[in-house]
Amino acid sequence: xxxxxxxxxxxxxxxxxxxxxxxxxxxxxxxxxxxxxxxxxxxxxxxxxxxxxxxxxxxxxxxxxxxxxxxxxxxxxxxxxxxxx
Numbered sequence: 700x701x702x703x704x705x706x707x708x709x710x711x712x713x714x715x716x717x718x719x720x721x722x723x724x725x726x727x728x729x730x731x732x733x734x735x736x737x738x739x740x741x742x743x744x745x746x747x748x749x750x751x752x753x754x755x756x757x758x759x760x761x762x763x764x765x766x767x768x769x770x771x772x773x774x775x776x777x778x779x780x781x782x783x784x
Contacts, residue, residue, distance in 0.1 A: 707735050707742075710739055711739055715746065718747065726743070754777070754781050755773075755781065756777070757773060757774065
């Protein structure tokens with residue numbers, strides 16, 4: 700819907716503004732299912748990647764909370780790809 704689209708654009712711009720301050724390195728999106736959190740997260744991540752400001756990303760789901768223990772190796776692997784020696 701048009702309303703949701705406007706909210707997504709406004710939220711995306713707000714997140715980018717927070718990240719541009721550079722005193723925040725992560726953002727937590729929390730809301731009801733179906734409002735577009737994943738879409739917004741992927742869009743911001745793509746924009747940060749294009750600006751060479753993205754080191755790593757990860758996504759948690761209620762359905763997959765048991766894989767939370769493997770997040771450190773995932774982040775380490777992505778960081779190694781981003782910052783090779």
